[in-house]
Amino acid sequence: MTGRLRIAVLGASGYTGADLVRLALAHPRMEIAALSANAKAGQTMAAIWPHLVMYQALPPLVRAEEIDFGGIDAVFGCLPHAASAQLLSTINGPRIIDLSADFRLKDAGVYADWYGSAHPAPGLLAEAVYGLTEFARAALPAARIAACPGCYPTAVLLALLPLMAAHAIGADNITINALSGVSGAGRSLKEANLFGEVAEAVHAYGIGHHRHMPEMEQELGLRAGRAVTISFTPHLVPMNRGELVTCIVETPHGPDYLREVLADAYTAEPFVHLLPAGVAPATRMVRGSNHCVMNVFADRVPGRAIVIAAIDNLVKGSSGQAVQNFNLMFGLPETMGLEQAPLFP
Template identity: 55%
Template structure:
């Protein structure tokens, strides 16, 4: 594209909205023309996020005040159950990347089961493409609407999908033990994410009922060609960013490592560590990279697969930009080659 793509971010006052702004600020193929945040409408982005005050950005406004003639692609970073209504009202000739859960599940009945309400935009659901870039690249390139994955779901999918595709593991023996930073809960005030509730502690949450289970079952079953029901338990870490999943599987460890290395050898943001090494969240912080490691269990024929990524970048906003690059015909790594922050 000769000119930069014009970008609107709906819901810019949340963590994923701020992360989108941070990444697009140095993106050579995109420029932000609209930022919305209904409760903060009329304020500057610098007032809401002081770390962005050096940028020349549009004033926050309401969604209805965005001029679609100034937008080529919308990033929709709104709460779950909000995006269906909002996206339904957007022009049908504009590209959209939705970061909520509203279009991730292909089966409306499954959506209703996990989210407690009927899907209200079935026509849009039919055209939505699941946004796990490395597995749906071709579909995303031609899509109008892409549904970003859950950050926990992305982490587990990266660890497991190549193994199911290669027949390297037993589909009935998958345990995903995942730890995530508190920013995954969003910026809205909640008692359970107060500093005193999270700091100096570590606990499991939404045990056996976390909504990302539905994404695991959808994607695992599709690849395996039969129903797959993993065990998934998320835990809340007393840190801002990062996800680390430890996945316990049944299969030959060397073959498991080989399957992952082969699947991701040409992927720009996927790093498979040498056999026997495990990754750490601090090695991907603030980046669009996912690190994967495989370690043999003491028991023969079993292994531990580790996957780590930054939930706000590779798990959400970085993934969204990766997908948008494809949708806009840009080189897919554009604006995303930033190195992780360390320490």
Template identity: 60%
Template sequence: MTSTQTIRAAVLGASGYTGADLIRLAARHPNIEITALIAKAHAGQPLAKVYPHFASLDLPALVTSDEVDWNEVDVAFCGLPHGTAHSEIAKLPENVKVVDMSADFRLRDLGTYAQWYGGEHGAPELADGAVYGLTEHYRDAIADARLVACPGCYPTAVLLALLPLAKTGLIATDGIIIDAKSGVSGAGRSLKQNILFSEAGEGLSPYGVGTHRHVPEIEQELGAAAGTSVTVNFTPHLVPMTRGELCTCYVQLGTGKTADDARQGLEDAYAGSPFVRVVEEGVIPATQHVRGSNYCHIGVFADRIPGRAIVISTIDNLVKGSAGQALQNFNVMYGLDETTALEQLPLFP
């Protein structure tokens, strides 16, 4: 497509954090015109009333999905909760492309979806054609997709760190332990007791121990890369900060392999990827190094236990872990430069 072409976009779930961050990024995209903002609970209100930081933008008012003229939409970004997104996406005209930030189309096995998300999938006819939206590993399929299912924030950080290693045998696929930590924005904007300031502040707490819904997504992709069934030990933690995510992965190296081999394997895998940076030996990735950006930093360290390594990855959970990756996938879908509207550097301090 030409770089001057205008693509008309709708945002479903525009009042949530992921929807809002998508709007923030898309507002500076030279090819996107936002023609519809959908937020059922806030329909009829200007977006600036829900998010005052958008007051300087000329955006349409929030509406319900039924009020949208879908003939005026080319692509829909979906930031709705899991269990809701699939039914809304199923209603969209077939000519509207979809970039979904929910969990509803990430899992290829719909039985696994029902097991982990508590109900049967509402649009199985669409699930077969959905492409998993981890941009760095599925670019070719994304380019031809009508529906792209963006990964969860934890799987994004974990899979960017481990997929190339599992695929090439640089690590073993058993004995993987993942210690993950995320900021409070990952829990969404709805009122929950555990994310109240006085409950989440000044403390660190694990949650979803042994039962987090991102586990089957991680296992699905690692298994596909390695060509064998994979089971991981994954525990997430809530950190009293707004943005940011850091995953520390403890892995068994492949026979005869070293941490240096693993680092080189990652460097080779991401040589053509503008947003993934394998940091120099001895540099420790930290959430403040990527905050507000679409970057992922990955570091590799030899464990003091022989034959094992520690792989650390960090992202901004709302950008590379959600809205930024969605826009990156959009760029690939429309043949645009992958970095368009995502060039902003991390915000520091």
């Protein structure tokens, strides 16, 4: 396929939508043909995003129903759950890369249990590919719908899937503590996200019942060959972007063997990196990039190990992974438009 591919970004007024546009502007094969944001329809991206002030030629924001999808090659859905599936189920023709939670879970009943309402388009679940790119390459080229994983599942699953598939860790007693920047909570006005509320403070949320849990359990269970139940506690930390997960697992092996399994899995990967022994992953290593860094450490409790991974929640955990999936869906080099190095400081 040659020429530029026309894309539409739904929900361009949110953080993931804006980062998708940022990446698309530098992508040599993407043409941004339409942008939607119902609450800000009629405005420009330059008016609502200060870092895009020089891109006055971007299409104006419109309501999603005003877009003519007939000339669109791919639609990126950056909408909230339920609203995303409801709208995307009405679109025929373009291929869909959805960044919401709506197509990640294969069981509509599990979706209803965790998201509090019936799935808006259960008939589409079977054809959606779970788009954790490194584990979905074979399915993505033929996929009509790619369901991009959540940011927490991206970091956790990249760290644990190879270990679970190799039976190097146990499927029981997996404990995950996660830290994320405030952009993960979205851009809508919320009192709890005001500067005075989040600055110089850290707090846990979604304790014991976070919506990303069934997604992680689904994918880990597929590799374990049986149901997996995890303990997962996310925390909001006072930084704009970034995410770090600490996974405590049971294993009969030492950290060196677990590192060997991860090295075998990721040696040829462009975006997933096993750090040298003893080096702790940090969000400053990946800020603004599509990279993931990880490492394994011994736990002082016998029979346990600690696996740590860091990503940028808005790039590898969201919009960057969406572009990675887009590239594979359209037969493009996987790294196209994602080659930028991390920002530091």
